Amino acid sequence: MNLFVNPKRAPDRPAELAVLIGEQQMEEAFREVSTWPDYRPTPLRALSGFARLHGLGEVLYKDESDRFGLGSFKALGGAYAVFRLLQRIAASQTGSSNLSYADLRSEELAEVVSRVTVCCATDGNHGRAVAWAARQLGCKCVVFLHERVSAARAGAIARFGARIERVSGNYDDSVMCAARAAQLNGWHLVSDTSHAGDAEAPLNVMTGYTVMVQEIVLQLRGRNPPTHVFVQAGVGGLAAAVVAALWSRFGAELPAIVVVEPERADCLLRSARAGTPVKVQGQLDTVMAGLACGEVSPVAWSILERGASHFMTISDEQALSMMRALATAGYGDPPLVCGESAVAGIAALAAATRTSEIAAALGLTPGSRILVFGTEGDTDPELFAAVSGTTAAAIRSLQS
Ligand SMILES: Cc1ncc(COP(=O)(O)O)c(C=O)c1O
Missing domain, CATH: 3.40.50.1100 (Rossmann fold)
Structure with missing residues (x-):
């Protein structure tokens, strides 16, 4: 100690x-x-x-x-950051500000939201929160897991329909993989750390x-x-x-x-x-x-x-x-x-x-x-x- x-x-x-x-x-x-x-x-x-x-x-x-x-507790952070991201994207495409959780789940916005893919790295709990919010709000989700994340934790994330990507190395390696994949594919990185990208999502988390x-x-x-x-x-x-x-x-x-x-x-x-x-x-x-x-x-x-x-x-x-x-x-x-x-x-x-x-x-x-x-x-x-x-x-x- x-x-x-x-x-x-x-x-x-x-x-x-x-x-x-x-x-x-x-x-x-x-x-x-x-x-x-x-x-x-x-x-x-x-x-x-x-x-x-x-x-x-x-x-x-x-x-x-x-x-x-x-x-x-991670449910609060990852989900709130996904919500804020989709709120911003939907506002920029529809001109409506202050959209609520219920608005984002409505039929009128389903098309806008479904075109978005969020991604993140996790050792379990953050990915579960991001995948849960993606499922609730209707966007796509890819979660990067390093080699030591247990099968039980991976299963709990996949249950919400997220695509799982296994990567070698530790948590920090998976953070870099998620950041690179976001850039390559036009996905939105919802990270709980700011060391591989900008601070907007981590601050919302x-x-x-x-x-x-x-x-x-x-x-x-x-x-x-x-x-x-x-x-x-x-x-x-x-x-x-x-x-x-x-x-x-x-x-x-x-x-x-x-x-x-x-x-x-x-x-x-x-x-x-x-x-x-x-x-x-x-x-x-x-x-x-x-x-x-x-x-x-x-x-x-x-x-x-x-x-x-x-x-x-x-x-x-x-x-x-x-x-x-x-x-x-x-x-x-x-x-x-x-x-x-x-x-x-x-x-x-x-x-x-x-x-x-x-x-x-x-x-x-x-x-x-x-x-x-x-x-x-x-x-x-x-x-x-x-x-x-x-x-x-x-x-x-x-x-x-
Ligand atoms: C159960 C639990 N407690 C505490 C933490 C620590 O949070 P942070 O990484 O923001 O320091 C985590 C992070 O994943 C967690 O899953």
Whole structure:
């Protein structure tokens, strides 16, 4: 486990960052997404047993395991970016502005929308979100998967009618393939990272993620705000969206933001240490599939470089044992459906409380109130069953 204290953290939101994901864009995203069929806020669960056993005041777990039935928070970002792209294309061809989700699904626009092909690279969840939105809105979709993405994750994307392209190498290689294919074929790249193209789609993806944080702000109404947020990172888009939304709500009172990565895919921690983006090469071999990224998203980095207070890494063993404990009520709280990437933040929190120097460096005390993000459910059901010894259906029957 590594910890790096960010010397560049800004006390308040720098003006140039306020415009990247502004208040107006966040409000628009919330207004739009909350009208979508089957939208409902996901639960913010108080894990009082976990908090007590780890000597903390409060631990709140934003449970994204059932977001839009897709099993991860990623549904918010990829789908919102596809929506914004089609809205722009349809507006340029029809002259109508402010088209809604329902407008884009209407018969009048079916022809315009069906001519569009979106594409993206993914390690599972982003591609599922993009394919889902493409199916709902009626455009075509091609998803690039690197060689280590499991068959279960590929199947969950193909289920929405997307064409799957397998590529050799790691996540970052698949991002480059998707960008090249988009250029060659006239497709529209809906990437969750800005390192292979422009920042429009990645910013829309991140703006979509802020819907989750805006829900949390409403769910926290009348309660004390968190002192710490532990949020896991792949390319950093999620963590940057969390910072942007919390900065807009709390300004200089921004809680400590601890960004957590797998030991073998720690591009953000290395970048923070070097003071400039650093690439991690190789297989990025970690069980936390959603976090197996070797290159930061530059647009996310510009926010995290100033907004994150700490960068931490955890091992696969720490993630797997947390997954098992949370799925089997190991701390006395109701069991949770939590995938390998979902538990990275809370696993880092647990590990930090066990090492006094790290707890002190993070300022963790019995009065601390911590927010963590359970970013996915059993997005790979076989793996979830193998690790936890139970199933999502069994857990959900206990939750209700
Ligand atoms: C379940 C899950 N959690 C967290 C993340 C990290 O998000 P980001 O790549 O934006 O840092 C991902 C990314 O795919 C994910 O799938």
